[in-house]
Amino acid sequence: MTKIKEHNVNSDFAMNFGPAHPGSGNFAIKVEMRGERVLKATADPGYLHRGFEKMMEYREPMQNAVMSDRVCVLEPLQWNLVHAEAVDYLMGYEIPDRAKHIRVILAELSRIQSHFIWYAVLSLGTGFMTGFNVAIGYRDYILDVLNLITGGRVYPAGYICPGGVRKDFPEKAENKILELLPKIDYMRKFMLKENPAWLARFKDVGILTKREAIKFGATGPVLRGSGVASDVRRDDPYEIYDELEFEIPVMDEGDAYARFNVGMQEIEESMKIITQAIDRIPKGEVKTPNLKPTVKFQQAKGEIYIRNELSRGEGAFYMVATGQKTPYRVKIRGPSFTHMIPIVEHLLTDVDYADVPAIYWSLYQCPADVDR
Amino acid sequence: MKLGIIKEVFKNVFTKPMTVLFPFEKIEIPERNRGEHSFDIDTCISCGACARICPNLAIEMIDAPQELKKKYPKTYPQIDIGKCCFCALCQDVCPKGSIKLTTNVFLATFDKDDTVRSPMSWNK
Numbered sequence: 002m003t004k005i006k007e008h009n010v011n012s013d014f015a016m017n018f019g020p021a022h023p024g025s026g027n028f029a030i031k032v033e034m035r036g037e038r039v040l041k042a043t044a045d046p047g048y049l050h051r052g053f054e055k056m057m058e059y060r061e062p063m064q065n066a067v068m069s070d071r072v073c074v075l076e077p078l079q080w081n082l083v084h085a086e087a088v089d090y091l092m093g094y095e096i097p098d099r100a101k102h103i104r105v106i107l108a109e110l111s112r113i114q115s116h117f118i119w120y121a122v123l124s125l126g127t128g129f130m131t132g133f134n135v136a137i138g139y140r141d142y143i144l145d146v147l148n149l150i151t152g153g154r155v156y157p158a159g160y161i162c163p164g165g166v167r168k169d170f171p172e173k174a175e176n177k178i179l180e181l182l183p184k185i186d187y188m189r190k191f192m193l194k195e196n197p198a199w200l201a202r203f204k205d206v207g208i209l210t211k212r213e214a215i216k217f218g219a220t221g222p223v224l225r226g227s228g229v230a231s232d233v234r235r236d237d238p239y240e241i242y243d244e245l246e247f248e249i250p251v252m253d254e255g256d257a258y259a260r261f262n263v264g265m266q267e268i269e270e271s272m273k274i275i276t277q278a279i280d281r282i283p284k285g286e287v288k289t290p291n292l293k294p295t296v297k298f299q300q301a302k303g304e305i306y307i308r309n310e311l312s313r314g315e316g317a318f319y320m321v322a323t324g325q326k327t328p329y330r331v332k333i334r335g336p337s338f339t340h341m342i343p344i345v346e347h348l349l350t351d352v353d354y355a356d357v358p359a360i361y362w363s364l365y366q367c368p369a370d371v372d373r
Numbered sequence: 374m375k376l377g378i379i380k381e382v383f384k385n386v387f388t389k390p391m392t393v394l395f396p397f398e399k400i401e402i403p404e405r406n407r408g409e410h411s412f413d414i415d416t417c418i419s420c421g422a423c424a425r426i427c428p429n430l431a432i433e434m435i436d437a438p439q440e441l442k443k444k445y446p447k448t449y450p451q452i453d454i455g456k457c458c459f460c461a462l463c464q465d466v467c468p469k470g471s472i473k474l475t476t477n478v479f480l481a482t483f484d485k486d487d488t489v490r491s492p493m494s495w496n497k
């Protein structure tokens with residue numbers, strides 16, 4: 002900082018990228034510029050802070066399940082799942098097999114639609130409006146199915162709730178999901194088309210080495226794009242993931258293109274998971290017996306840290322129960338936090354301003370889960 | 374590569390658009406959709422469970438107006454749609470199935486008081 006001021010030249014200035022910038026999505030980065038070059042970037046989180054951790058300490062588990070949607074707008078079902086697993090553990094719920102399958106199918110659908118948004122915002126950030134429109138259009142097909150199953154297009158309102166899921170699949174939901182898969186596959190191929198403009202914007206841009214990725218605590222596609230094969234679904238399996246066959250895509254380059262490519266390959270794996278889960282889904286109950294909307298959380302005692310592989314990386318809940326109606330303490334680990342603060346600051350040093358949106362969005366962030 | 378693009382363009386000229394011409398055409402809303410509530414005052418037993426579970430405190434138990442007091446002597450849920458997050462916990466908790474969320478999603482109003490649904494308003 003001082004160094005820049007000493008060598009102040011006429012073209013030096015500082016400005017904000019976000020939080021009300023159309024390309025930043027409610028997150029602010031202060032960039033110090035020399036001409037068109039970014040010298041230094043400082044993340045400025047907090048614009049979207051809603052205080053979920055504190056709010057959850059004053060609400061009962063079912064109400065918290067509804068609120069857990071909001072932790073990240075773009076992958077609400079997966080946040081539902083992490084929250085539900087934390088309460089399941091504390092309450093000692095046995096989850097019926099059918100509910101586990103439904104949870105996994107919905108979490109993977111949610112992952113796919115989230116990856117579509119990733120492509121959409123990458124396109125938006127680099128001025129490729131066609132890509133944005135097509136991705137959002139195809140995401141809508143998934144949202145229609147989510148609406149059929151959960152009753153809400155974007156927000157499932159705690160559909161994956163403590164003790165199972167709130168309702169069984171409606172009639173023909175499985176068929177509807179299977180009908181979706183060709184559309185998803187079409188979109189996946191569309192996204193992976195080698196487009197020269199796309200390559201020029203993302204190849205060799207924002208390189209994060211393996212060492213740095215580990216040092217800064219990257220997870221998810223960002224970590225796998227830097228050559229580390231780590232995935233909670235495989236390393237610490239939850240629900241039925243240990244019974245399913247799928248691969249973990251990894252790329253070594255560590256640039257924006259590799260991260261994005263890993264994400265796109267994950268769509269294929271998610272489709273495999275969905276097909277297998279639908280093939281094996283048993284009949285039966287979808288909730289633990291006698292589950293009521295008013296969970297008797299007074300019976301729970303102890304603490305738990307539970308982690309899941311969300312679309313953006315590792316998301317976790319820490320919850321303490323002390324025999325009260327509400328949790329004593331809740332802590333949420335959002336995967337975007339490490340991506341958006343240390344990593345973005347590291348990658349946005351000495352780069353062209355035109356590369357800022359490409360690097361920023363290639364880190365696959367969600368401002369909502371940074372600020373929580 | 375170039376031919377691929379041309380093929381794509383031709384294909385898209387002859388396919389239907391993704392969007393529909395609202396309001397002349399509508400996409401069917403599934404039955405499970407969580408939209409505006411419906412409430413049946415005659416089956417309600419005034420237990421207040423819906424008001425207790427509502428995470429947004431959108432439900433308030435109120436008395437019936439004076440002229441209907443005889444028929445409806447207890448308190449009944451008044452729902453403020455403006456505070457509601459459409460979680461359907463009230464529907465799940467209601468022992469009599471009096472509250473249900475419907476497929477009506479057209480809830481915009483010009484006056485902010487219009488968002489409050491009194492328990493009597495559904496019986497009109």
Ligand code: SF4
Binds near residue numbers: 426429430459460462
């Ligand atoms: S749907 Fe949820 S927020 Fe709305 S009134 Fe019912 S319980 Fe309250």
Ligand code: SF4
Binds near residue numbers: 417422469
């Ligand atoms: S609507 Fe249902 S839950 Fe609410 S007071 Fe009436 S019976 Fe009880």
